[in-house]
Amino acid sequence: MSMQSLHIARGEHKHLLIYYTANESAQWDIVQEADSQLTIHLFALDDDPEIRSDIRLTVRQAGEHAETYIYGIGLLTGTQQASVLTHVVHEQPYGISRQLLKFIVKDEAQGSFIGELIVAPHAQHADAQQTNRNIVLSPKAMMHTQPQLEIYADDVKCSHGATTGQLDESALFYMQQRGLDAATARQLLLTAFFHEVLTTIGNEAIEERMRKKIAALLQGEK
Amino acid sequence: MNTILDIRNLHASINGKEILKGINLTIGEGEIHAVMGPNGAGKSTLSAVLTGHPAYTVTEGEVIFRGKNLLEMPAEVRAREGLFLSFQYPVEIPGVSMTNFMRAAVNAKREHEGQPALSATEFLKLMRAKRALVELDTKLQNRSVNEGFSGGEKKRNEIFQMAMLEPTLAILDETDSGLDIDALRIVAEGVNKLHTPQNAAIVITHYQRLLDYIVPDFVHILADGQIIRTGDKSLALMLEEKGYAELVKR
Ligand SMILES: Nc1ncnc2c1ncn2[C@@H]1O[C@H](COP(=O)(O)OP(=O)(O)OP(=O)(O)O)[C@@H](O)[C@H]1O
Ligand SMILES: [Mg+2]
Numbered sequence: 001m002s003m004q005s006l007h008i009a010r011g012e013h014k015h016l017l018i019y020y021t022a023n024e025s026a027q028w029d030i031v032q033e034a035d036s037q038l039t040i041h042l043f044a045l046d047d048d049p050e051i052r053s054d055i056r057l058t059v060r061q062a063g064e065h066a067e068t069y070i071y072g073i074g075l076l077t078g079t080q081q082a083s084v085l086t087h088v089v090h091e092q093p094y095g096i097s098r099q100l101l102k103f104i105v106k107d108e109a110q111g112s113f114i115g116e117l118i119v120a121p122h123a124q125h126a127d128a129q130q131t132n133r134n135i136v137l138s139p140k141a142m143m144h145t146q147p148q149l150e151i152y153a154d155d156v157k158c159s160h161g162a163t164t165g166q167l168d169e170s171a172l173f174y175m176q177q178r179g180l181d182a183a184t185a186r187q188l189l190l191t192a193f194f195h196e197v198l199t200t201i202g203n204e205a206i207e208e209r210m211r212k213k214i215a216a217l218l219q220g221e222k
Numbered sequence: 223m224n225t226i227l228d229i230r231n232l233h234a235s236i237n238g239k240e241i242l243k244g245i246n247l248t249i250g251e252g253e254i255h256a257v258m259g260p261n262g263a264g265k266s267t268l269s270a271v272l273t274g275h276p277a278y279t280v281t282e283g284e285v286i287f288r289g290k291n292l293l294e295m296p297a298e299v300r301a302r303e304g305l306f307l308s309f310q311y312p313v314e315i316p317g318v319s320m321t322n323f324m325r326a327a328v329n330a331k332r333e334h335e336g337q338p339a340l341s342a343t344e345f346l347k348l349m350r351a352k353r354a355l356v357e358l359d360t361k362l363q364n365r366s367v368n369e370g371f372s373g374g375e376k377k378r379n380e381i382f383q384m385a386m387l388e389p390t391l392a393i394l395d396e397t398d399s400g401l402d403i404d405a406l407r408i409v410a411e412g413v414n415k416l417h418t419p420q421n422a423a424i425v426i427t428h429y430q431r432l433l434d435y436i437v438p439d440f441v442h443i444l445a446d447g448q449i450i451r452t453g454d455k456s457l458a459l460m461l462e463e464k465g466y467a468e469l470v471k472r
Contacts, residue, residue, distance in 0.1 A: 168313075168315075169276075170313050171313050171314075171315045173275055173276070173297065173313075174309065174312070174313040174315065174367075175315070175323070176274070176296070176297040176298045176301065177273050177274075177297060177298075177301050177306075177307050177309075178301055178323070178324075178326075178327040178330075178383065178387070179298050179301040179302045179326075179327045179330040179331050179334070179387070180298060180326050180327060180330055181296075181298045181330070182296075182298070184326065184330075185298075188318050188322075188323075188326070189315070189317075189318070191317070192315065192316060192317025192318045192366075193317060194317075195316070195317035196316075196317065
């Protein structure tokens, strides 16, 4: 497992784009100083069926008013296995953290998201949200999700939600009733599922590239 | 006069429970048929079966749509052949924009008919014209399909889509529910403008009020999976007065 350390200085804004590629395991240790802003986008959109990857992100908000945004998209196919662990620690007051991770698993792929969120006793007025949404497309595909919140401060705003479901059949029928064939309707729905994450990238060229990758991976989806 | 839809002894069930118990109905060009009936009678089930919803099983009977066996076609082909359902409960589709959705739908139908896809300009022009027909708020077309639309906006959006697709047979499943008085008039006038001597509509409703605007040629009462009575528009007026109780018990 490769280790990466990162220190984000007071007031600094940092945007990290992390692309999973085959057999990558990486641990990121990130420390944020006061008033710093960190945005991470994780993409697991590789077509190599042998992928085995494991990404662990540890983020410590070591100063007041730090902001952490973690977004992730995973579209796992074939026999891919990918796991993401986030470990976000609010150590100081007035920290903000947002996590939005979405996975689609198909074929015999296995995905895992473990979200550890810790608000230390001293970190009053923390504002933390963690959301994980997943769609499992085949009976042999699997998604493991495990939110883990430890809140030791009392004046905080924290929320988390994790759901794993199937494709919305009523939406699928609605689209077919308007003349879209099942494959096109499924593609549109699945791409739409990632839409709210894609729009956070804030770079149209990258957003477009990711949309193309998603469309290619969903090609022939029935 | 040509027949658009011919339903013969249609039986259908869901989860092994029979809901439609022998429906017979013939719809000709230029006709408007109102279907009324108590809650749970099978009105929405009939819409779902005709449009090819996968949850229902047809156990008996046949349906001919414009000379073809409707029940053999996948749902999307039925739509492209000119069958449209304004849903009782329109579905929200987050992340899919109204514009993209409609472009895909219109072009799927055009391709089916052997016509070239519309250019971006042509398409936007069409959207504008059809939007005006039902006075649909411009803002709604930039949003995701039905997402966060009010009940009335959803219904209006259904008729907008109908206008875009110009179906041969439109089934309006309680399109009036959720519409305020002005919206009801606007939507009904929109439906009337779309009505031609070549197409037809099935209007499912609980209320005479809608039928004051969209005047039916026939009124059918559906109860417990069968059409128990057919009449002209005066049947709806009589119902409004007396309710179903008397009719159903016979
Ligand atoms: N999945 C299901 N399993 C069993 N019964 C069902 C199922 N779905 C619908 N039904 C039943 O089918 C019957 C007909 O329902 P339908 O929605 O067609 O009625 P409707 O005439 O449209 O009523 P409303 O006027 O209330 O809209 C109802 O009794 C309903 O409970
Ligand atoms: Mg109904």
